[in-house]
Amino acid sequence: MSYDPIDHDFERGLNNRRAILGDAWVDRSLGNANNFNADFQNLITRFAWNEIWGRPGLEPKTRRAIVLSITTALGRWEEFDLHVRAALLGDEATRLTPDELKEVLIQSAIYAGVPAANTAFTHALAILREVGPQIGYALDPAAPGNASHPGVGREGRTDSRDKARPSLHYTVREPRNGKAPRHTVVLSHAIGCDLTMWDGLANQLAEDSRVIAYDHRGHGSSESPAGAYSMADLADDAAALLRELDTGPVVWLGLSMGGMVGQELALRHPGLVRALVLANTTSGYPQAARDAWKQRIATVNEGGIEAIADAVMGRYFHDGFRADHAATVARFRRRVVSTDTVGYTGCCNAVGTVDTTARLAAIQAPTLVIAGELDQGTPIEMSQTLVDGIPNAKLEILRQASHLSCIEQPEAFSRAVRDFIVEL
CATH class of the missing domain: 1.20.1290.10 (AhpD-like)
Incomplete structure (x- = not known):
């Protein structure tokens, strides 16, 4: 021993x-x-x-x-x-x-x-x-009044003096690494939601990019002009926002209605779009679905958004997610029913009449299309139409994901987006 x-x-x-x-x-x-x-x-x-x-x-x-x-x-x-x-x-x-x-x-x-x-x-x-x-760290002067929560970003509103355009509420997250932004990424939400649906992804992307999220007209804290909106209206809203913020060409990431706006933006204002991520969206609906959107508008006008809220949750989330994540579903339900009725029905008209299929070949921006395996509102066939129509577009299908795929499968959604952006 x-x-x-x-x-x-x-x-x-x-x-x-x-x-x-x-x-x-x-x-x-x-x-x-x-x-x-x-x-x-x-x-x-x-x-x-x-x-x-x-x-x-x-x-x-x-x-x-x-x-x-x-x-x-x-x-x-x-x-x-x-x-x-x-x-x-x-x-x-x-x-x-x-x-x-x-x-x-x-x-x-x-x-x-x-x-x-x-x-x-x-x-x-x-x-x-x-x-x-x-x-390599400098203590530079900074005004406390200009400080913003890094997990929320600096909040603002677009200039409301232009009466032709509603004032839009937005947030801007600057890159946390302190360097010049790798990209400017704009996050565009689904109908009945608001910019907070992107909080998790926005904070990830803001590691090295400038990230802008905003509320569509009629949603969140943005204004709700009267009337039936068109997708061109929503795209022009977005263009005015980007020009006011002097963004230059952006990586546009839109889900559902946000993806429809991205298509129209790339067609109407191509100089503002560096690349597109189109998630759970479509370039057009068959007549039966168009009629269903008209019926939704009528139902909301008669009985309020509460009358359709449960059905919307059934389209947003699949059965398993609703059973396992009841609090998340309840949060999105509260958001839907609290949306301004005028704004909601106005956007329903824009979504229900979306029609870019015949023009997709004119989109020159690099494009990633994300589809949800279980999405009934915009099924994989609609995503395939986008991929077939947009030159060199790529398709990513997320398993066990329905319409709000970024909420149901946040890790897979984030990975697909970041893998696409890093190649730009």
């Missing part, structure tokens, strides 16, 4: 400590050890850095965030400063960006209190002024 002189708990802890705090700090700490504090150094190395940091159940970046939150809550500013510096300058795999650090401190304000977070920001700013040049 041999005796191993190595204390493996200590060595593992020391290795973790160096990986998280850096060699310079650890060497300085060990070099300053003496007969009074050596036992304590041994203790924290074995227990904090091996027993806790050595557990694989959480990523090191997550543990960094926990330590920063706790030291903020407890006001342990020497430890806080140590871990802020290590988080900003550490190994790339475990490093926190300044924006990630900011999110930790903002969340700490809610759970640990604003005074604690205020002090934490003061300490973090002092360290950022020191290490900013090393990590």
Whole structure:
């Protein structure tokens, strides 16, 4: 039997400590050890850095965030400063960006209190002024009044002085990576929905792109002019929005009605469209379906949107999704029934009379068509018509997806969109 002189708990802890705090700090700490504090150094190395940091159940970046939150809550500013510096300058795999650090401190304000977070920001700013040049981060002036929630974006409305066009509500998310946008992506929602249907995808795409989402006329917080709308009206609304925001050519991503608007936009205003993603949509309905849209308008005018709400949910979501995600379905139902009746019926007319099939060959933008395997409102055959008509269009069919495929299959939808955009 041999005796191993190595204390493996200590060595593992020391290795973790160096990986998280850096060699310079650890060497300085060990070099300053003496007969009074050596036992304590041994203790924290074995227990904090091996027993806790050595557990694989959480990523090191997550543990960094926990330590920063706790030291903020407890006001342990020497430890806080140590871990802020290590988080900003550490190994790339475990490093926190300044924006990630900011999110930790903002969340700490809610759970640990604003005074604690205020002090934490003061300490973090002092360290950022020191290490900013090393990590390529500049503390530029910024007006608090112009700050916007990164998960929502900056909100605005189009100029309502043009009486020919309704004022549209929109949001703009700038790229979170702080660089020039790779693309400007515009997200256009389905009838009876609003721009919030895109929140999950919008936040993913905003990693490196400028993302604009908006409410169609008659929906959400946009104006509802009287009358029966046409798809040309909706496309011209979109063109006015893009010109007001000076977007240049955009990647247009529209689902259902939003996809119909995208087709018309690409035909009427081709210079504004860089590429198209047309999801769960069509270029035209057979006569029976056109008659059904007319009947829907009549039913809503007589009994309100509540009269059709359950039937709409049956088309939006398949049976299995409605059974397993009742709260999500209820949220979309509330949105449908709260939509302005004038706006809803006006858009029903635009959707029911959509007719771009004979003109699809004129669309020159790269196009991805997304279909839902279970979509009864715009079945795969309608998507195939788009693919056949638009030069070099590609088709992606999402399994176990009905009409609102981005809600039922968000991961698959996002993957299809991002794989398409990255090739542009």
